[in-house]
Amino acid sequence: MIAYLVTIATLVSIAVLIAMALNVQWGMCGMVNFGLAGFVALGAYTTAILTLAGWPALFAVAASVVVCAVMGGLLSLISMRLSEDYLAIVTLGFGEIVRLVTLNEGWLTGGALGLPGIPRPLVETIGSENYETAFLAGAVLIVAIVYFGLERLTRSPVGAALRAVRDDDLVASSLGRNVLLLRVKAFALGGGITAIAGSLQAFQFSYIDPSQFTAIMTAYAFMAVIAGGRGSHRGLILGACSIMFLLEASRFLKDVIEVLDNAQIAAIRLILIGAGLILLLIFRPQGLMREYRLSAPRATAATAPPPTGKE
Amino acid sequence: MSNRVTEKRGPSRRHVLVAGTAALAMPYIRPSWAAEGPIKMGMVIPFTGATGAYGPEMEKAAKLAVKSINDAGGLLGGRKLELYIEDSETIPTAGAAATKKLIEVNDVNSVIGYWGSPIAMASKQLLIDAKKVMMVSCAANAVTEEDHGGLIWRFQAKSTQWGPVGAKILEQRGYKKVSVLAQQNPFIVSMIDPFVEQVEKAGGTIVDNVTYLPEQPSYRAEVEKVFGANPDAVFVPGLLTDFTSIMKEVYRGGFDSKVCSLSLAADSNGRFLEAVGPEVAEGIDHFQPAPPIESPSYKAFVKAMGAPEGTVFLFAGNAFDQVWTAALAMEKAGTDEAAVWTEAIPAVANPPGALEQDGLKCLEMIRNGEDVAYVGAGADCDFNDNGDQLNRHFLHQVIRDGKNEYVQTLS
Numbered sequence: 111m112i113a114y115l116v117t118i119a120t121l122v123s124i125a126v127l128i129a130m131a132l133n134v135q136w137g138m139c140g141m142v143n144f145g146l147a148g149f150v151a152l153g154a155y156t157t158a159i160l161t162l163a164g165w166p167a168l169f170a171v172a173a174s175v176v177v178c179a180v181m182g183g184l185l186s187l188i189s190m191r192l193s194e195d196y197l198a199i200v201t202l203g204f205g206e207i208v209r210l211v212t213l214n215e216g217w218l219t220g221g222a223l224g225l226p227g228i229p230r231p232l233v234e235t236i237g238s239e240n241y242e243t244a245f246l247a248g249a250v251l252i253v254a255i256v257y258f259g260l261e262r263l264t265r266s267p268v269g270a271a272l273r274a275v276r277d278d279d280l281v282a283s284s285l286g287r288n289v290l291l292l293r294v295k296a297f298a299l300g301g302g303i304t305a306i307a308g309s310l311q312a313f314q315f316s317y318i319d320p321s322q323f324t325a326i327m328t329a330y331a332f333m334a335v336i337a338g339g340r341g342s343h344r345g346l347i348l349g350a351c352s353i354m355f356l357l358e359a360s361r362f363l364k365d366v367i368e369v370l371d372n373a374q375i376a377a378i379r380l381i382l383i384g385a386g387l388i389l390l391l392i393f394r395p396q397g398l399m400r401e402y403r404l405s406a407p408r409a410t411a412a413t414a415p416p417p418t419g420k421e
Numbered sequence: 422m423s424n425r426v427t428e429k430r431g432p433s434r435r436h437v438l439v440a441g442t443a444a445l446a447m448p449y450i451r452p453s454w455a456a457e458g459p460i461k462m463g464m465v466i467p468f469t470g471a472t473g474a475y476g477p478e479m480e481k482a483a484k485l486a487v488k489s490i491n492d493a494g495g496l497l498g499g500r501k502l503e504l505y506i507e508d509s510e511t512i513p514t515a516g517a518a519a520t521k522k523l524i525e526v527n528d529v530n531s532v533i534g535y536w537g538s539p540i541a542m543a544s545k546q547l548l549i550d551a552k553k554v555m556m557v558s559c560a561a562n563a564v565t566e567e568d569h570g571g572l573i574w575r576f577q578a579k580s581t582q583w584g585p586v587g588a589k590i591l592e593q594r595g596y597k598k599v600s601v602l603a604q605q606n607p608f609i610v611s612m613i614d615p616f617v618e619q620v621e622k623a624g625g626t627i628v629d630n631v632t633y634l635p636e637q638p639s640y641r642a643e644v645e646k647v648f649g650a651n652p653d654a655v656f657v658p659g660l661l662t663d664f665t666s667i668m669k670e671v672y673r674g675g676f677d678s679k680v681c682s683l684s685l686a687a688d689s690n691g692r693f694l695e696a697v698g699p700e701v702a703e704g705i706d707h708f709q710p711a712p713p714i715e716s717p718s719y720k721a722f723v724k725a726m727g728a729p730e731g732t733v734f735l736f737a738g739n740a741f742d743q744v745w746t747a748a749l750a751m752e753k754a755g756t757d758e759a760a761v762w763t764e765a766i767p768a769v770a771n772p773p774g775a776l777e778q779d780g781l782k783c784l785e786m787i788r789n790g791e792d793v794a795y796v797g798a799g800a801d802c803d804f805n806d807n808g809d810q811l812n813r814h815f816l817h818q819v820i821r822d823g824k825n826e827y828v829q830t831l832s
Binding site: 112113117118221222223227315317319321326361362364372376380 | 468469473476477480506507508510511512513514515517518519521522524525526538539542543546550561563567605606607610611632634
């Protein structure tokens with residue numbers, strides 16, 4: 111049982127990281143990224159290919175973070191000429207490109223067969239006995255670091271500027287913010303985080319193939335962010351956990367209910383997620399948690415300083 | 422983060438804590454009947470996602486086998502066999518989570534099913550680490566390639582064995598200029614090279630070799646490129662949905678090249694004909710690793726499944742055999758300890774034992790200390806040292822006037 115929970119918790123950590131990346135890009139900066147799964151795949155493949163080539167895990171992950179961050183930055187440059195909806199289409203295209211490349215460039219990515227036997231970091235040192243737990247600890251640590259980093263960012267002037275860009279980029283730019291640079295930064299940061307998530311996934315399964323990085327991965331990230339409250343990192347952790355909880359806990363339904371057959375239970379599990387999300391949006395449209403904002407009582411007490419334009 | 426007192430902002434820490442504790446505790450609350458006694462097996466098959474259609478028939482077949490074992494008094498001196506089934510969602514990560522759940526929570530000694538190579542690939546390490554038996558219904562060679570300590574058994578022909586059969590069919594029909602239009606998926610891509618090799622060995626030529634992606638909105642470009650070159654025949658290994666679109670496109674374009682495909686696309690338990698009608702389907706050759714269709718055990722199986730006589734189940738028979746092979750091996754080894762009974766599988770499945778198709782009779786013979794070689798509903802169930810099934814026969818059929826006609830059995 112414990113080992114099962116450890117696995118689930120590890121998968122939740124990966125989902126949380128992906129959702130956090132989306133939250134930086136979309137939640138905070140207002141740039142929709144439908145190519146999220148593509149970024150995760152890019153990160154996973156970069157890490158996998160490099161570790162298989164004999165790189166130490168840490169360097170491989172670092173390299174994949176750089177690759178995804180640069181790719182994210184470049185992609186966001188397109189937003190220079192395109193407004194939000196069009197960027198969404200471009201990111202969708204990016205996701206497809208990654209998928210097609212991973213599927214068709216067999217010499218590099220193993221094509222549809224994927225890459226098996228990805229060496230897991232520190233296996234010899236830790237030993238296989240407690241490896242899963244140690245891996246989870248590592249994943250949680252990474253989530254914690256990213257979380258606190260993002261919380262700081264949210265509270266910093268840059269965070270305020272990002273939200274300003276999201277809410278009205280014209281206002282932000284007329285206040286002297288470099289909108290384009292902010293967008294590039296947000297997208298690159300998000301890209302870097304997805305690379306970490308992808309690397310964790312590659313190490314977790316020690317096997318990756320293109321069918322692991324489908325649109326459903328992006329959809330779950332959007333669900334986590336929407337359920338959690340757009341912009342709220344704490345909320346999305348709760349959102350990602352609830353989705354995973356619903357999905358996994360419902361596996362136990364059929365061990366108890368014997369009236370329904372497996373095909374029906376399987377459908378019900380997915381209906382449950384959909385219904386949950388709809389109910390949530392009806393009764394708590396703002397999401398489970400609220401985005402960080404100077405709260406009303408305090409704002410009136412210590413009138414929030416307006417952006418100064420020096421940032 | 423902040424400890425400022427502000428207006429109500431959702432669940433309190435206490436709520437979260439209570440919910441979290443409940444969440445953690447839930448899986449521990451197990452019904453009492455799951456305690457000591459029954460022998461537990463797991464099964465991971467798709468019910469949702471792109472391959473969701475194949476789950477139900479496999480479930481039904483596996484349950485049939487379990488029921489007849491339990492009705493006859495169970496295994497190992499009266500212990501009931503319990504089967505826990507999980508949905509793979511056609512997503513490798515979900516399949517792996519399901520596998521983990523079966524191993525850790527349900528404490529199964531083996532997990533069977535596994536339709537789809539990526540799901541098997543993502544799950545196999547979990548089973549090897551836990552020293553549980555894995556029985557797969559998927560074809561990709563990679564599943565059994567690396568050392569798996571004798572724990573993985575494939576109830577399916579390897580992909581590389583499929584290709585030459587397609588080539589032989591085209592050769593027999595006298596088609597020399599041949600093209601390939603294949604779906605990009607691990608199971609199908611691995612059959613292309615052996616196909617091409619066999620065609621060239623027989624003196625044929627490959628005009629085009631094109632792969633396409635599943636779930637495309639249209640296949641016009643691919644169809645026009647391949648069929649436009651007017652080869653004698655085109656080998657189109659795909660799955661039901663994309664093959665249906667491709668054939669409609671071919672019909673619309675009025676191309677003359679003959680088509681050869683896999684039965685799981687061009688038959689799919691009759692769903693292909695339902696989707697396109699007899700005109701489009703006319704003259705399509707198709708093949709698949711066949712269950713021993715003429716054998717009494719397969720006929721009895723089809724009847725038990727409630728299907729019309731002559732139905733060709735590609736996967737259900739394998740699922741049925743997986744349960745039976747595992748049950749027989751456990752009985753032979755006298756234990757439900759996976760690492761032990763997995764070694765008994767060749768002893769109950771391969772010759773020189775007496776060939777027997779009825780699982781219950783096999784059980785009886787094993788209990789009497791006789792040597793038996795189980796012949797399954799899906800295949801002969803003989804295995805090599807690597808866990809791959811041997812002697813898979815392929816059934817070649819052709820569609821005439823909206824019906825499948827038997828042509829031959831190839832091996």
